[in-house]
Amino acid sequence: MTADTEQPAGKPSPNDILVPVSKTFYIETFGCQMNAHDSEKVIGTLEHEGYAQVSDEAEAGLILYNTCSIRDKAEQKVFHRLNEYKRLQGEGKRFAVIGCVAQQEGERIFERAPYVSIVAGSASYRNLPDMLARLEAGETRITGLDDRQTEETFDTEFTVRSNPHRGYITIIEGCDKFCAYCVVPYTRGKERSRTSASVLVEARRMADQGYTDIQLLGQNVNSWRDPSGRLSFAELLTAVGSTPGIKRVRFTTSHPRDFTRDIVEAIDATPTLCDHIHLPVQSGSSSVLHAMSREYTRDWYLERMSWIHSAKRDISITSDMIVGFPGETDADFEETITLLGAVRYDAVFAFKFSPRPNTPAVGMPDTISDEVKTERLRILNDRQREIQREHYARHLGQTVEVMVESYNAARGQIVGRSTQNKTVNFTLVPDALEPPIGSYLPIRITRTMPNCLVGESIAGALPLQTTLQAQPFVVLN
Known part of the structure; x- marks a missing residue:
């Protein structure tokens, strides 16, 4: 082929024998609730485009991996899974890597796994119909790697929810916080909020379909800002909680920098707002919080805890913590342990620090040995277990x-x-x-x-059962 007739990379040649893409798909989801809900929206989009979901990758024409890069070795897990199934390429199957690892690794995925046909970050999901059309036309290297400046959100009425009673609504995508250890701003882009009107329309639609438990989602859900300027976050919570048919409203995950007192007041005033707040602290040491670029102090965080503790309702508090961040001394770690006793969390999700690609923490000297990190994690978990045993007794x-x-x-x-x-x-x-x-x-x-x-x-108590319309089930692994 001469230079004049050379085809662009990934484009089918006129001489190529195109194997039709079977319009069946299998999707496997890694990671958080945001990823799980993204998959529900991806599934709905695929089905709207004429694809049928199957429960076994061997039966699928298109195999998708919705990936997460928050934890250590996330990329290795994805490539290991791809290698497990590359033998299926000869059967005419196509592969797609979507989500955070896709955005993080970009076109390097094609180099490591040439049999992958689609690489798309979460900010590009709205372009899935076009990507599928290009795949069906024979393209073999299709990318959706938007930069973090996009203003678009992935709103769709085609969501296929995996639970007929409890459902998610993403109200904000992306993150502008740039914590030193976190890859999310680089993989999900900048913060992009939906309008209050669109959120409330979706909440009403879900209530009409029989959903009674709604969870509002966002990387920093309380950083939501109404593009229409109508409602604050606390007012949005109240409005969703006032939707007829809704019995419970949750929200996760909040950031301390955007946690305001009116959120607690809204929970006190609105019975349908669940009395649970997940507010990640990451460390009890102000010096470590500064190194993490969290932009608040221990005292700032404890002030917000005082608002919650003084509420009329008994509000459960849970959190995330990292041990062994670069520079964390024994004294810093002890401040994290004393924070447990001061707050008395109902649950803490704790992890050893591991550097993530493209983050500032990658360049920090990680002088804390894995043995020390492991021991600190054990101490933290043991102390939190004692607190939970005592604190749960109040019930x-x-x-x-x-x-x-x-x-x-x-x-x-x-x-x-x-x-x-x-x-x-x-x-x-x-x-x-x-x-x-x-x-x-x-x-x-x-x-x-x-x-x-x-x-x-309780003897004589009858279950309150709502009238539920039939909802399609999906299996998210």
Whole structure:
């Protein structure tokens, strides 16, 4: 082929024999709730474009991996999975890597895995129909790698939700915080908020479909700013919570820099807003917080904790923490341990520091050994377990409303969740009818454990069951 007739990379040649793309797909999702909900929207988009979802990659014409790059070795996990299935390329299958690892690694994915046909970051999902059309036309290297300056959000009415009772609404995408350890601003772009009107339309549509539990999502959900200027974040919470048919509204994940007192006031004033706040602190040391570029201090964070502790409702508090950040001394770590006692969290998700690509922390001397990080993580988890054991005891003898989630036949228990986002394992009083999943029951707590509550139903109490329209199920791995 001469230079005049050379085809662009990834474009089909007139001499190529094009193998039609089977319009079936399999999707595997790694990572957080944001990724899980992104997959629900991707699935809906694919189905709207005429694709049918299958539960086995061997039956799929298109295999998608929705990836997460928050934790260490995320890229290796993705490439390992790709290598496991590259043998399927000979069967005419196509592969797509989407999400954070796709945005982070970009076209290097084509070099390491030449059988991949689509590489797309989350900011490009709105362009999926065009990408699919190009794939069907025979292109083999299709990219959707928007820069972080895009103003677009991925709003779609074609979402296929995996749970017929609880659903997500993404209200803000991206992040502008640039914490030293975090890759999210580089993989998901800048903060982009949806209008309050579009959020409320989706909430009403979900309520009409039978959803009773809604969770508002964002990398920093409380950084949401209404592009129309109509509502504050606290006012949006109240408006969603006032939607007829909605019984519970949650939101995650919040950032301390944008956490305002009116959020606590809204929870106090609106019974449908769940009495649970997840507010990641990352460290109890102001010097470490400064090194992390968190832009608040220990005292700033504790002031927000005081607002929550002084609320009329008993609001459950959970958090994220990192141990072993570069420069963290024994004294710094001890400040994190004392913060546990000061706040008395109901749960803490703690991790050892690991440098992520493209972040400022990559260039920091990581002088703390893995052995020290491991020991600090053990100490933190042991102390938090003690606190949870003591703190959960406050629920003994209480009656809490529980949403039924599943049945544990082996233990003869029903599994549900309280408005504080605590797991409740309970049994029924004799002759009580088994409550349907998605219904709500008052449960008397008879025993408390570090990670769950145990109880029994109340004689004569009937489950509140909403009228549910049939919803399609998907399997997200």
